[in-house]
Amino acid sequence: MxxxxxxxxxxxxxxxxxxxxxxxxxxxxxxxxxDCAAWGAxxxxxxxxxxxxxxxxxxxxxxxxxxxxDLSRGAADALARGIQNFHMDRRGWLDSGQHFTxxxxxxxxxxxxxxxxxxxxxxxxxxGAHCTGQNLVSVGIENEGTYTDTEPTGVLWDRLREMCAYxxxxxxxxxxxxxxxxxxxxxxxxxxxxxxxLPRLRGEVGGMLGRxxxxxxxxxxxxxxxxxxxxxxxxxxxQHLLRGAGRTEVAVDGDFSxxxxxxxxxxxxxxxxxxxxxxxxxxxxxxxxxxxxxxxxGEAAEAVETLVATSSTRPPSQVxxxxxxxxxxxxx
Numbered sequence: 001m002x003x004x005x006x007x008x009x010x011x012x013x014x015x016x017x018x019x020x021x022x023x024x025x026x027x028x029x030x031x032x033x034x035d036c037a038a039w040g041a042x043x044x045x046x047x048x049x050x051x052x053x054x055x056x057x058x059x060x061x062x063x064x065x066x067x068x069x070d071l072s073r074g075a076a077d078a079l080a081r082g083i084q085n086f087h088m089d090r091r092g093w094l095d096s097g098q099h100f101t102x103x104x105x106x107x108x109x110x111x112x113x114x115x116x117x118x119x120x121x122x123x124x125x126x127x128g129a130h131c132t133g134q135n136l137v138s139v140g141i142e143n144e145g146t147y148t149d150t151e152p153t154g155v156l157w158d159r160l161r162e163m164c165a166y167x168x169x170x171x172x173x174x175x176x177x178x179x180x181x182x183x184x185x186x187x188x189x190x191x192x193x194x195x196x197x198l199p200r201l202r203g204e205v206g207g208m209l210g211r212x213x214x215x216x217x218x219x220x221x222x223x224x225x226x227x228x229x230x231x232x233x234x235x236x237x238x239q240h241l242l243r244g245a246g247r248t249e250v251a252v253d254g255d256f257s258x259x260x261x262x263x264x265x266x267x268x269x270x271x272x273x274x275x276x277x278x279x280x281x282x283x284x285x286x287x288x289x290x291x292x293x294x295x296x297x298g299e300a301a302e303a304v305e306t307l308v309a310t311s312s313t314r315p316p317s318q319v320x321x322x323x324x325x326x327x328x329x330x331x332x
Contacts, residue, residue, distance in 0.1 A: 028169035028209055031162040033100070034109045035116050039077040041084055044095040044113045049127040057138045057177040058164055059131055060198065061098065062190040067145045071105030071153070079144055080109045087129070097129035098140040100163065106155030108163055111142065122170045131184055132274055138179075139167050147191030161201060165208040175205040176217060182225050185274060186281035221325040223285035224332055228278065230256040233310040233331050237303040238280055241288040242267060244299030252302075285324070292319040307331045 063083065068075065084096045091097075099115040102108050110116045111128075118124040119139075130140030143152060143160060152160070168175055178201055181189035199218040206213035224234055236254040243250050247263045261278035268276040273283050280288070290300040294317045304327065308315045311330035316323045 028165045029162070030166045031108050031159050033116055033163075034076075034107065036110050036113050039080045039109050041080070041096075041113065042088065045088060046094040048095060048112060048114050050114055050118060051125050051127065051136060052123060053125055053136070054123055054171045054173075055125050055137050055139050056171075056173060057134070057179055058167055058173065059134060059138045059140045059179055059181055059184070060160070060190050060194065060201070061130060061140060061142045061181045062147050062194055063101075063142050063144050064146050064189065064191075065144060067150065068104060071103070071155070073105070073107055076101075076103035076105055076107035076109060076144075079103055080111070083111070083142065091129075093129050098142040099126060099128050099130070100139070101142045101144070102156055102159050102163065103144045104153050104156050106153070106159045108159050111140075115139075119167065119170055131181055134184055139171075143190065143194065147194035148188065149191075149193060151193055151197070157197075161204050161208065164201065164205045168205060168209060175202050175209060175211065175213060176220065178202050178205065179220070179222075182281050183220075183222050184282040186225075186268070186277060186279045186283045187275065188225060188227070188279065188281075219329075221322070221329045223282045223325060224328050226256055226280040228256050228258060228261045233306050234328055235260075237306045237328070237331070238288065240299040240303035240306065241290065244290060244303075245288055285328075286321060289319075289321060289324040293317070 063079070080096070080101055083101065087093045087097050088095065095113055096111040098111040100108060101111050112126055115126045118126045125136060128135045128140050131138065141160065141163060143156060145152060164175070164178055167173060178198060180195040180198055181187055182195060202218040203213045226235055226238055231254055233254065235256045236252060239250050239252045239260065242263055243252065245267060247267055250260055250263050264278045264280055264284065265276050268284060271287050292300045292304050294315070304315060304319055307327040307330070311327065313327070313330055319327070
């Protein structure tokens with residue numbers, strides 16, 4: 001499929017974002033971004049909602065499509081059209097769900113209409129459809145490919161880093177506020193490998209903005225993704241929590257079996273989660289992780305003890321969502 005004709009306004013040619021973060025440099029150069037007209041987007045089917053507020057984070061996704069070797073601009077345009085067709089025709093959305101897309105060839109394309117306009121303004125946000133609950137507070141970036149066990153291309157990584165730095169500078173977002181889709185939903189997205197590269201991404205984006213980040217500042221505490229065949233203390237903690245939530249058929253053995261996955265699906269159905277898939281991720285963990293106080297008994301307290309014993313950390317006197325994430329992160 002040939003490349004679409006590039007319109008006069010089809011590219012945002014490297015400009016400078018002058019909104020500085022505390023302790024950062026004053027400018028970040030924008031990568032070239034092809035707008036919707038440049039890749040031949042269909043018109044949005046309904047009015048795109050634009051609000052006068054700044055997003056506060058960036059969400060990294062992968063498209064879960066093949067890791068193609070065609071790195072041309074034409075392939076990037078075809079990818080964008082394919083995503084839009086799927087989102088509009090199969091999911092019934094008004095347009096592409098993500099704000100921006102980066103191809104394996106390193107081409108950056110606007111996803112949902114008016115996303116580029118909002119980004120350039122520095123104070124507006126287009127409501128996306130890339131992650132329920134995050135669509136008005138985050139910028140969603142789709143990265144072409146599947147990064148479960150392989151890294152993205154070097155040129156894709158370079159554009160992702162540049163794009164994140166530009167978005168952070170435009171909106172005043174701290175580079176530590178870069179997350180993966182799985183941090184908020186029960187999904188493997190953006191793949192184990194790309195998700196594992198997010199600390200590096202935060203650090204490199206910080207460096208581009210003149211802000212040195214290292215150590216714990218780039219490793220955000222998060223809800224780990226658990227799936228069938230996983231083993232270990234975090235699985236054991238999840239089993240305690242499932243039992244505490246009423247799934248008493250779950251055995252506490254540290255083995256995420258097919259039977260456990262079915263119990264997770266039952267729990268998800270009971271709580272009307274977006275996905276009923278047996279994966280424990282960023283939506284199911286907060287539902288399972290009951291608050292615990294010092295001296296409490298029960299399954300949730302047993303889960304805390306399991307994690308503390310593994311990580312050799314002192315048990316907090318009170319365990320809420322933040323402490324649960326810290327304990328789970330330390331035990332991995």
